[in-house]
Amino acid sequence: xxxxxxxxxxxxxxxxxxxxxxxxxxxxxxxxxxxxxxxxxxxxxxxxxxxxxxxxxxxxxxxxxxxxxxxxxxxxxxxxxxxxxxxxxxxxxxxxxxxxxxxxxxxxxxxxxxxxxxxxxxxxxxxxxxxxxxxxxxxxxxxxxxxxxxxxxxxxxxxxxxxxxxxxxxxxxxxxxxxxxxxxxxxxxxxxxxxxxxxxxxxxxxxxxxxxxxxxxxxxxxxxxxxxxxxxxxxxxxxxxxxxxxxxxxxxxxxxxxxxxxxxxxxxxxxxxxxxxxxxxxxxxxxxxxxxxxxxxxxxxxxxxxxxxxxxxxxxxxxxxxxxxxxxxxxxxxxxxxxxxxxxx
Amino acid sequence: xxxxxxxxxxxxxxxxxxxxxxxxxxxxxxxxxxxxxxxxxxxxxxxxxxxxxxxxxxxxxxxxxxxxxxxxxxxxxxxxxxxxxxxxxxxxxxxxxxxxxxxxxxxxxxxxxxxxxxxxxxxxxxxxxxxxxxxxxxxxxxxxxxxxxxxxxxxxxxxxxxxxxxxxxxxxxxxxxxxxxxxxxxxxxxxxxxxxxxxxxxxxxxxxxxxxxxxxxxxxxxxxxxxxxxxxxxxxxxxxxxxxxxxxxxxxxxxxxxxxxxxxxxxxxxxxxxxxxxxxxxxxxxxxxxxxxxxxxxxxxxxxxxxxxxxxxxxxxxxxxxxxxxxxxxxxxxxxxxxxxxxxx
Numbered sequence: 001x002x003x004x005x006x007x008x009x010x011x012x013x014x015x016x017x018x019x020x021x022x023x024x025x026x027x028x029x030x031x032x033x034x035x036x037x038x039x040x041x042x043x044x045x046x047x048x049x050x051x052x053x054x055x056x057x058x059x060x061x062x063x064x065x066x067x068x069x070x071x072x073x074x075x076x077x078x079x080x081x082x083x084x085x086x087x088x089x090x091x092x093x094x095x096x097x098x099x100x101x102x103x104x105x106x107x108x109x110x111x112x113x114x115x116x117x118x119x120x121x122x123x124x125x126x127x128x129x130x131x132x133x134x135x136x137x138x139x140x141x142x143x144x145x146x147x148x149x150x151x152x153x154x155x156x157x158x159x160x161x162x163x164x165x166x167x168x169x170x171x172x173x174x175x176x177x178x179x180x181x182x183x184x185x186x187x188x189x190x191x192x193x194x195x196x197x198x199x200x201x202x203x204x205x206x207x208x209x210x211x212x213x214x215x216x217x218x219x220x221x222x223x224x225x226x227x228x229x230x231x232x233x234x235x236x237x238x239x240x241x242x243x244x245x246x247x248x249x250x251x252x253x254x255x256x257x258x259x260x261x262x263x264x265x266x267x268x269x270x271x272x273x274x275x276x277x278x279x280x281x282x283x284x285x286x287x288x289x290x291x292x293x294x295x296x297x298x299x300x301x302x303x304x305x306x307x308x309x310x311x312x313x314x315x316x317x318x319x320x321x322x323x324x325x326x327x328x329x330x331x332x333x334x335x336x337x338x339x340x341x342x343x344x345x
Numbered sequence: 346x347x348x349x350x351x352x353x354x355x356x357x358x359x360x361x362x363x364x365x366x367x368x369x370x371x372x373x374x375x376x377x378x379x380x381x382x383x384x385x386x387x388x389x390x391x392x393x394x395x396x397x398x399x400x401x402x403x404x405x406x407x408x409x410x411x412x413x414x415x416x417x418x419x420x421x422x423x424x425x426x427x428x429x430x431x432x433x434x435x436x437x438x439x440x441x442x443x444x445x446x447x448x449x450x451x452x453x454x455x456x457x458x459x460x461x462x463x464x465x466x467x468x469x470x471x472x473x474x475x476x477x478x479x480x481x482x483x484x485x486x487x488x489x490x491x492x493x494x495x496x497x498x499x500x501x502x503x504x505x506x507x508x509x510x511x512x513x514x515x516x517x518x519x520x521x522x523x524x525x526x527x528x529x530x531x532x533x534x535x536x537x538x539x540x541x542x543x544x545x546x547x548x549x550x551x552x553x554x555x556x557x558x559x560x561x562x563x564x565x566x567x568x569x570x571x572x573x574x575x576x577x578x579x580x581x582x583x584x585x586x587x588x589x590x591x592x593x594x595x596x597x598x599x600x601x602x603x604x605x606x607x608x609x610x611x612x613x614x615x616x617x618x619x620x621x622x623x624x625x626x627x628x629x630x631x632x633x634x635x636x637x638x639x640x641x642x643x644x645x646x647x648x649x650x651x652x653x654x655x656x657x658x659x660x661x662x663x664x665x666x667x668x669x670x671x672x673x674x675x676x677x678x679x680x681x682x683x684x685x686x687x688x689x690x
Contacts, residue, residue: 197647215536215638
């Protein structure tokens with residue numbers, strides 16, 4: 001876990017983040033206590049992945065308020081300021097607001113700033129520990145969806161970099177490996193930022209899970225070929241009806257999986273469910289800068305200033321989803337009541 | 346036309362090719378007379394696109410045999426050798442074998458090597474001139490499929506670099522522009538070799554047609570968004586039943602266009618139709634090297650030696666195709682008899 005202190009109960013006074021933009025070729029650990037720097041790290045995807053964005057926001061809140069314990073009024077003002085800075089850093093992953101809401105709820109009625117900081121830190125640790133447990137539970141619940149000898153497709157990066165534990169969708173493969181299953185994992189490279197090539201392929205190699213990389217455009221032909229038995233992806237926000245926002249390209253894969261008769265599963269903790277949005281059309285989708293597409297690792301590949309359509313996420317309609325695996329089990333259609341029951345249990 | 350001499354009736358003794366792998370940042374013209382060099386230029390995609398591969402093979406045949414006019418037997422042996430070298434350079438585009446067959450048919454019964462070379466050259470010029478006319482005709486036939494103010498999606502590069510005229514699918518947009526229509530063209534970047542960013546985006550800018558680039562994975566969300574009125578793509582080989590091999594990613598776009606209720610048209614000259622193959626499952630699909638995906642312009646982006654699934658093409662089933670535009674008109678389902686009539690008219 002690179003995004004928080006090694007000592008599970010301790011607090012070094014800053015957030016520690018492995019800068020994911022520098023991977024795989026450089027291992028750079030950021031130690032940030034300034035809230036604007038933490039916000040910038042989230043914005044430029046130095047830290048990315050819905051669960052870990054939530055965890056980072058929780059520890060970031062502690063970092064941002066720890067020195068402002070003079071008066072209750074000053075503390076409250078600072079808390080509101082830091083909350084706003086972190087909450088608006090990226091729009092799509094709901095875990096960000098969820099974690100901040102949860103931390104603030106933990107200090108409701110607490111009038112003493114010093115003890116509020118202690119409670120915020122305890123809550124951040126709890127969020128992290130629960131995420132680790134949730135990853136393990138999702139892996140267990142998804143095991144019956146795997147077959148030894150099977151080939152599976154995933155998209156983007158959903159392993160140990162994005163969560164406190166083994167990850168979400170990637171954690172399913174890790175769980176299968178631990179259970180002794182022989183799995184092969186196909187992973188799209190995920191343009192524009194290549195989370196598949198830069199992160200997932202390295203994590204597959206590190207874990208000794210056989211895999212293939214493919215250009216994102218090849219997913220259709222792969223799912224048409226009959227060699228894939230299932231798709232597992234993570235999520236950035238799940239609406240109350242099961243519509244799911246995830247990395248751009250996910251909706252295409254879901255539609256193509258349906259066409260190829262391949263089951264499509266979303267794997268995400270309940271903290272990724274947003275019960276306040278009735279359906280996916282209400283999920284805010286972040287547009288990313290044109291340069292991500294017009295350049296490739298600093299080299300220009302398209303005409304300077306050309307217009308680019310570069311949404312970071314798309315929305316997969318619930319009707320294309322075979323099941324949503326959370327730490328509470330596998331929700332199936334109709335997703336509305338199934339997800340509500342996961343949230344309340 | 347960078348791939349053949351400027352003088353339409355002349356012959357400089359070599360094939361001239363604009364090296365497409367160096368575009369957009371460098372303009373390198375290759376002047377090749379050695380058949381192995383011509384084959385290599387086709388293999389490494391210095392020249393790419395089904396129509397121009399056929400034209401290159403026709404002129405390459407002339408280049409390969411022109412110095413071997415000593416005896417009829419020696420000429421015949423050389424012709425067979427050069428034919429085999431060119432024909433096997435890439436497997437999917439049928440225009441390659443089509444052009445070679447047509448050139449050889451043009452010298453049937455010709456016993457004098459010198460005059461056979463003249464006839465081969467005349468046939469190569471004819472193939473080129475007919476391709477130019479075919480592009481213009483396809484553009485005319487497709488005009489009723491366009492609406493001023495409309496947004497269209499294309500994939501890969503299908504303009505003046507791949508044909509003798511205005512191109513195939515791209516030529517439709519040029520034809521619309523000439524007819525005074527206001528069009529906006531969305532183009533995928535087309536990993537791994539970025540023909541969209543490196544070639545199509547530059548050609549759009551050069552022609553003054555407004556456009557957007559997008560990561561290939563975003564095509565699903567774009568077609569789901571309702572802003573696209575039609576898809577136009579080229580083809581590398583069309584089976585007798587209309588199943589169409591084209592650049593990897595095309596099948597996905599076709600399936601997603603169907604899901605989004607967007608018409609999907611293939612634009613290709615009849616030389617791209619292979620009446621000997623009953624359906625698309627028989628079209629040979631080229632697998633390209635892993636390094637195309639694992640590196641970018643020499644920079645590594647994935648783990649060294651990681652396995653890659655990198656087919657150059659996929660096959661779109663005829664049932665997803667709204668129409669196939671050839672120089673003879675628009676073929677519609679059932680494609681079998683429609684394409685047969687285009688071939689025989």
